[in-house]
Amino acid sequence: MSPAEEQQIRQSSRNGWLLSAPALVILTLAAMGPLLVVILYSFLTPGQYGNVVWDFSWDGWISILFTRDIFDGTLGLADAHLTIFWRSIKLSLQTTLLTFAVGFPTAWFIATRPPKARALWLFLITIPFWTNLLIRTFAINEVLRSEGLMNTLLMKIGLIAAPIQVMYTDTAVLIGMAYVYLPLMVLPLFAAIDRFDLRLLEAGYDLYASRWQVLRHVILPIVKPGIVAGSILVFVPSLGAYVTPRVLGGGKNMMIGNFIELQFLQGRNWPLGAALSILLLIVVMIALLIYTRAAGKGANPHG
Amino acid sequence: MAERRFDIARLPGFATIAIAAFVVLYVPIFTLVAFSFNGGNSIAVWSGFSLRWYTDAWANEAVKAATIRSLVIASSAAILATTVATMAAIGTTRRRAFKGQTLIYVAINQPLMVPEIVTAVALMIVFGIVKQATGYQGLGYLILAHAAFCVPFAYLPIRARLEGMDLSLETAAADLYATPWQCFRHVTLPLLGPGIIAGAMLAFVISLDDVVITEFVKSGGQDTLPTYMLGQMRRAITPEVNAISTLLLMLTVVLLTAFFLLTRKKA
Numbered sequence: 001m002s003p004a005e006e007q008q009i010r011q012s013s014r015n016g017w018l019l020s021a022p023a024l025v026i027l028t029l030a031a032m033g034p035l036l037v038v039i040l041y042s043f044l045t046p047g048q049y050g051n052v053v054w055d056f057s058w059d060g061w062i063s064i065l066f067t068r069d070i071f072d073g074t075l076g077l078a079d080a081h082l083t084i085f086w087r088s089i090k091l092s093l094q095t096t097l098l099t100f101a102v103g104f105p106t107a108w109f110i111a112t113r114p115p116k117a118r119a120l121w122l123f124l125i126t127i128p129f130w131t132n133l134l135i136r137t138f139a140i141n142e143v144l145r146s147e148g149l150m151n152t153l154l155m156k157i158g159l160i161a162a163p164i165q166v167m168y169t170d171t172a173v174l175i176g177m178a179y180v181y182l183p184l185m186v187l188p189l190f191a192a193i194d195r196f197d198l199r200l201l202e203a204g205y206d207l208y209a210s211r212w213q214v215l216r217h218v219i220l221p222i223v224k225p226g227i228v229a230g231s232i233l234v235f236v237p238s239l240g241a242y243v244t245p246r247v248l249g250g251g252k253n254m255m256i257g258n259f260i261e262l263q264f265l266q267g268r269n270w271p272l273g274a275a276l277s278i279l280l281l282i283v284v285m286i287a288l289l290i291y292t293r294a295a296g297k298g299a300n301p302h303g
Numbered sequence: 304m305a306e307r308r309f310d311i312a313r314l315p316g317f318a319t320i321a322i323a324a325f326v327v328l329y330v331p332i333f334t335l336v337a338f339s340f341n342g343g344n345s346i347a348v349w350s351g352f353s354l355r356w357y358t359d360a361w362a363n364e365a366v367k368a369a370t371i372r373s374l375v376i377a378s379s380a381a382i383l384a385t386t387v388a389t390m391a392a393i394g395t396t397r398r399r400a401f402k403g404q405t406l407i408y409v410a411i412n413q414p415l416m417v418p419e420i421v422t423a424v425a426l427m428i429v430f431g432i433v434k435q436a437t438g439y440q441g442l443g444y445l446i447l448a449h450a451a452f453c454v455p456f457a458y459l460p461i462r463a464r465l466e467g468m469d470l471s472l473e474t475a476a477a478d479l480y481a482t483p484w485q486c487f488r489h490v491t492l493p494l495l496g497p498g499i500i501a502g503a504m505l506a507f508v509i510s511l512d513d514v515v516i517t518e519f520v521k522s523g524g525q526d527t528l529p530t531y532m533l534g535q536m537r538r539a540i541t542p543e544v545n546a547i548s549t550l551l552l553m554l555t556v557v558l559l560t561a562f563f564l565l566t567r568k569k570a
Contacts, residue, residue, distance in 0.1 A: 013401030019394025020407045023387035023454055030451035031414050034425035041428060102324050105314070109321030112312035121325075123563065128328050130555055132512040134529050135548040138536065139331035142338070147347045149334055182328065201311045211314060240418025242515050247536055257420040264424055264519075274428075277421040288416055 035281070042274035050268040060271030064279060081259075088256040091170060091245075092238035095177040096185075099234050100227070102178070103185035107226075110186070111193040122190065129183035137247045140179045144172055144248070168250035176248040177238050184237070185230040192226020193219075232291040236284050256280055336552070339545035346542050356546040365531060366547060373511055373527040376442060380449035381457070381506040387450075388457035388506075389499055393491070396465045414452040422452065423519035430520055440522045448520050449510040456509050457502035464498025504562045508555060 042060045044052040065082070066075040110121040128136060143149045144166045151163035166172045196219065204214040220227070242257035249255070254262070256276065263273030339357070343350035360366045388411075395407055414422065430444045472494070476486040514529040521530060528551060535544050 009399055009401070012398045013403075016394040016398060016401050016404060016407070020391040020411075023391040023458070024407065024410055026383070026387055026447065026451050027410055027413060027454060030426060030447045031417070031422060032410065034422070034429040035417065037429050038421070038425045102320060105317035105320035106324045108312075108314060108317050123559075124325060125328075127556060127559065128332070130508055130512075130559055131332070132514075132529060132548070132551055132555070134512075134514050134532055135335070135552060136332070138532070138544065138548060139335040142334055142346055143331045145347065149330070179327070179331070182324065198312055205311065215314060236416075236418070240420050242420045242423075243533070247533075257418070260420055260424060264427065270428075273424060277424055280418055281421050284416065284418055 038274045038277050042271055042278055044271050046269045046271050048268075050264070050270060052270050057271065060269075060275040063269070063272045064275055084254055084256060084259050087170065087253070088239055091174055091177065091255065092235050092241075094174050095181060095238045096231050096235045098174065098178040099182050099185040100231065103182055103189055103230060104227075106182075107186045107189035107193055110190050111196070112198075125183050125186050125190075129187065133180055134243055134247075136180045137176055137244050140176050141167070141247055144175065167248065168253060170249070170253055172248040173241075173245045173253055173255070176244045177241060180244060181234045181237060184233040188229035188233060189223065189226045192223040192229075196222055228291055232287055236287055239284060239287075240280060332552070335545050336549045338542050339549040341542045341545075344541055346540055346545060356542040357550075360543050360546045360550075363543070365526070366528075366543075369526045369528045369531040372442070372525065373529075376445050376449055376527060377507050377510040379442075379446045380453050380510045381503050383446065383450040384453035384506045385457040385461075385499060385503040388454050388502055389461055389495070391454075392458055392461040392465055396462055397468075397470060411458050412455045415455050419452075419515040422448075423516045426516060427519040434522070442525065444520050444522075445517060445525065445527075448516055449513060452513070452516065453506035453509050456505040460501040460505065461495065461498040464495055464501075468494055501562060504558055508558060511551070511554075 041052055043056055043058070045055040045057045045059065047053050062075070063078065065078060067078040068075055106125070110118060110125065113121055141148075145151075146163040146165060146167065150166070151160070154160045155163065166175070200218055200222070201214055204218045209217070239255075240257050241255055242261065245253060245255040246258055249258075257280075260273050260276045260280070263269045263276065338346050338349070340352050340354065341349055342353035342355065391407065391411060395404055395411075426444075426448050430448075434440060434444070468491075473486055473490050476490045477483075481489070512529065513527075514533055517527050518530050518533065521527070526534065528547060532544055532547060
């Protein structure tokens, strides 16, 4: 490499950093920096009225899984916490499955429309996607409530005699999350299916494959990166959901996001809240890591 | 031709599920909008058409203040985020890969990866300390927080636009003795325009919609429209919330339609 070229590379690198610097400053101040403070707080001692006392302690992390007996100080499993974790994971997985079951046919339908109609259908998926999450949660809340649209309709057609109590159950949270996150599943699936070469279907059918076989052996393997992308895009916000379980689940059906809030606002155990936040972050990071590896595999045929 | 492709691509039951999905997506939203015109106090029992909830919301000082606050925060955050995102996009695309480029890329996209509730409590802790130390309680915290999580939304369309751009135009400008600044001002920036507008619009919508981070960062009396609505949901809900939702919804649809028309024309 000539000195001139080296000089050019160095300058290019310096310009890259300089141009990115303002963005990095904002992100450090209001995104990454504060996360480090949360890690620090998870190792401190809770103050009497919230906040922390600056004494090192593992208690924040220990109390994720265990509670200390008030009388003899022995540690026991914190069942209430485990229930909340399990509910969070279960509901997030169920949401992912439900959105995939509905989202895949929807994405396929959109991608196989004629070009002009396709833009319109895609626009119809995009509008809810950009619509305020709170408004959509509120909208589904109105449908699900006892005197809401769903119960009124079901009673009118005589399927049920009395309103079903869906609100403030796990089912309500599941329906709500599937409702608000469906576009997140459809959009990456659509992107994958849109790139799909339809001539492969022709080839499949020419070789006497049934529709099911074509779906199973041609379509699904090829659009797999889209499936993984959509699943992660739904799973990650579901796991950290706060608004939807708060509105639809009520106080009893907390998910981990609400549990974290509780530690900071009412529970007054900031170190536990901080430790829970970091734990949630780690789980999400693992999910995203799986996502990048799977996406990488999709790009490399030998992977 | 189109007919034949359509036939091959048909999978049994898919169209039915898809149509059902669209119905399920839209029925709640339409119900919400419909009941904003309800004459009664209920969000479930229809008692005649009326605009009273809109006039009520309009007369409500808290709603007015929250609306203005939302718009101030969203536009400030969008401008700030789009400016730094444009610079970062130019800094990280179309040049020889350099050391730390991936790091910058990860840092910029970091807000997309961290659950909102985690960022929210992190900011609550840190801004709480700063608030106490400086005594400043203003909107600056919210604007900074919003700008941070808007950066990736502004960055991605700008970067996409940059990557799709023809490098030879800039080379041509440079060959014609344009200075780097002239080249940027008269060639790169106009070509980048639609990407920048798209990024700014996304940032604006994302900021306008935020509930969780705002809820944790705001000082007393700093409700934005979404946090005001969340507060209302704790009490008995009246169609006033429907009316506010409908207005926000319309704003989003108008912005999105403008965005699509804009990008289509210039593309």
